[in-house]
Amino acid sequence: MADPTTDRLSDSFQIGRASRYAAPEFEDQSLPIIYGDLTIPSREKAGVYAPPKIDTAGDGVYCVAGHEIWGGVVLFDDDGRIEADNYTLELAQNFQGRGVIATAAFTTPPKGRVTAVCKGRKTAAGGLIENPAGIVHDLMASVWGFSEQDIDMQALARAATSAKGLGYRAGGIILDDHAPADVLTALLGDFLGRYEIDPFGRLKIHIAGGESFINAPQKVLPRFGQSHIEAEMARDTVINQVPALYARNYLGARYIKHDDGSATQNRSSQRLYGVRRPPKSPLRLEWVRRESVAATVQSRIVGRYHEPTRMLTIEDGSLRALEVEPDDYVAFSVPWMRSKKLEPLVNQIGEVIEVNYDLGEQGMELKIRDTGFFLTSSPLLDGTRILEGDWLLGAERDAATYA
Amino acid sequence: MKRATDQAVKDIAGHEGKTAHVLYHLSTAGGKRVFCGKQVPDSLIGQGGRIHFLDGSRILDGSLLLGEGAEVLLGAHDWIEDGGRFSLGAFQGLSILEAFREKELSGLTIAINNAPDMDGHPRMSRMLATEPFVGGRVDVRVGFSGQNISDVLSIASFTIRRIIERIESITIECEGN
Numbered sequence: 001m002a003d004p005t006t007d008r009l010s011d012s013f014q015i016g017r018a019s020r021y022a023a024p025e026f027e028d029q030s031l032p033i034i035y036g037d038l039t040i041p042s043r044e045k046a047g048v049y050a051p052p053k054i055d056t057a058g059d060g061v062y063c064v065a066g067h068e069i070w071g072g073v074v075l076f077d078d079d080g081r082i083e084a085d086n087y088t089l090e091l092a093q094n095f096q097g098r099g100v101i102a103t104a105a106f107t108t109p110p111k112g113r114v115t116a117v118c119k120g121r122k123t124a125a126g127g128l129i130e131n132p133a134g135i136v137h138d139l140m141a142s143v144w145g146f147s148e149q150d151i152d153m154q155a156l157a158r159a160a161t162s163a164k165g166l167g168y169r170a171g172g173i174i175l176d177d178h179a180p181a182d183v184l185t186a187l188l189g190d191f192l193g194r195y196e197i198d199p200f201g202r203l204k205i206h207i208a209g210g211e212s213f214i215n216a217p218q219k220v221l222p223r224f225g226q227s228h229i230e231a232e233m234a235r236d237t238v239i240n241q242v243p244a245l246y247a248r249n250y251l252g253a254r255y256i257k258h259d260d261g262s263a264t265q266n267r268s269s270q271r272l273y274g275v276r277r278p279p280k281s282p283l284r285l286e287w288v289r290r291e292s293v294a295a296t297v298q299s300r301i302v303g304r305y306h307e308p309t310r311m312l313t314i315e316d317g318s319l320r321a322l323e324v325e326p327d328d329y330v331a332f333s334v335p336w337m338r339s340k341k342l343e344p345l346v347n348q349i350g351e352v353i354e355v356n357y358d359l360g361e362q363g364m365e366l367k368i369r370d371t372g373f374f375l376t377s378s379p380l381l382d383g384t385r386i387l388e389g390d391w392l393l394g395a396e397r398d399a400a401t402y403a
Numbered sequence: 404m405k406r407a408t409d410q411a412v413k414d415i416a417g418h419e420g421k422t423a424h425v426l427y428h429l430s431t432a433g434g435k436r437v438f439c440g441k442q443v444p445d446s447l448i449g450q451g452g453r454i455h456f457l458d459g460s461r462i463l464d465g466s467l468l469l470g471e472g473a474e475v476l477l478g479a480h481d482w483i484e485d486g487g488r489f490s491l492g493a494f495q496g497l498s499i500l501e502a503f504r505e506k507e508l509s510g511l512t513i514a515i516n517n518a519p520d521m522d523g524h525p526r527m528s529r530m531l532a533t534e535p536f537v538g539g540r541v542d543v544r545v546g547f548s549g550q551n552i553s554d555v556l557s558i559a560s561f562t563i564r565r566i567i568e569r570i571e572s573i574t575i576e577c578e579g580n
Contacts, residue, residue, distance in 0.1 A: 234565040235537050273538040308537045336525050336570050338532035
């Protein structure tokens with residue numbers, strides 16, 4: 001099947017510019033695409049972006065957003081916050097017959113540069129679009145011109161549920177021509193997510209949820225008896241403190257908020273491995289505006305990486321089709337390795353990181369991240385067992401062979 | 404670092420007729436293990452800290468903190484397959500000791516045999532499962548047969564940054580401190 005989605009995601013998307021109107025101040029200024037709540041964190045002296053002046057007649061008309069918005073508009077000039085009496089706000093106006101945008105028409109001229117905050121695009125039902133998966137859907141279907149058939153809606157729904165469960169709310173502005181792929185990478189990356197194009201040419205997004213029943217293994221891998229297996233643990237995989245910049249200010253390409261990560265650091269990990277931060281520290285969370293969301297992202301990174309990750313590499317001299325793909329959770333068995341309880345590593349749950357096939361050498365290489373979880377046995381309470389304290393119901397490792 | 408004894412200096416300068424033992428002291432939050440390539444006399448391993456036997460020779464009058472500074476020695480194992488190597492560059496030092504001590508060591512890689520133990524389980528894999536080797540410390544010491552613990556010379560110290568576990572052997576990669 002042809003895969004037009006990949007190419008189109010890499011093609012540059014041309015953002016609307018002020019030149020489409022009769023008398024703009026500067027023709028090259030872009031009409032901002034706004035998502036989420038930019039009023040957070042609260043601002044007293046200036047906004048976080050400069051809306052373009054799209055009509056110089058009279059006291060001027062400014063484009064608050066290049067589309068209809070939810071509201072929450074506050075405008076600022078060189079003297080600070082502008083009284084709402086000084087302008088007429090239209091949250092959805094087909095300005096000069098060139099499409100619906102949000103405008104502010106001044107009745108008293110502002111002093112110097114006008115800046116703004118607002119709440120961005122909304123759903124058909126009128127709700128503010130803040131869920132990162134919701135933003136991806138809206139960008140794909142309403143901004144970039146893709147259809148619903150170009151999106152794996154099940155994966156999108158799962159990602160939306162994960163994001164909602166973790167309290168993720170995104171906010172940001174697109175101010176320039178861009179490849180959709182770049183925006184998707186930046187947006188999803190801020191929430192520990194990613195995207196791929198599936199074999200049907202559809203966009204498939206993932207936002208990592210908690211490692212719980214949601215990630216029950218899709219498949220039990222066969223026991224790789226003759227394969228070369230090795231496990232690697234490296235101190236460089238440890239992250240126990242995550243400094244972060246968030247709440248971007250688009251006026252000067254700066255960030256309003258900084259957190260050194262001390263509230264979410266893991267001190268016991270730091271005692272063992274030293275203070276270890278991400279390679280590119282501080283993290284720049286362009287699509288995060290709230291302290292609580294930044295803290296969730298920081299703590300999830302520390303939670304996952306505060307101990308060295310056991311990464312298994314399995315090299316198998318066959319081209320067996322395992323029917324797994326990156327991000328799948330699988331049950332695997334390497335009985336000569338040991339768990340923390342010194343049990344043979346049987347029916348351990350791992351996350352597939354890579355699957356590579358070497359067609360020339362007829363071999364396969366599989367990389368799996370050990371989650372530390374395992375399949376548990378579930379005995380029937382049918383009188384065949386005596387509950388005398390030597391059993392942990394529901395917590396015993398399942399040693400059965402399934403594949 | 405403790406001072407090198409005169410005997411240690413003499414041994415390291417020329418040790419005809421004596422067997423050098425290289426000891427790798429791996430210290431983790433779980434305790435200390437000593438690895439070596441061949442069986443080492445107990446007199447060269449010893450045990451750190453102040454261990455006092457309550458055999459009537461001491462009066463417990465508050466002047467003593469029992470167990471203070473003690474290290475837990477979890478075991479001594481002659482399982483080293485490859486103890487790594489480092490090279491000396493141009494040497495301008497004044498003493499033979501500096502030939503070892505003053506060099507800046509960038510790294511060390513050790514291979515340890517992972518043969519099955521008495522229960523048939525790869526012995527190092529059991530340790531790796533329960534002891535936090537990554538981030539631990541490796542002290543390389545040299546002692547000579549016929550000497551005792553005070554004559555064992557500490558020549559380098561490393562931090563463990565990466566471990567590769569295979570069924571037949573374990574590779575420990577360290578970086579210099």
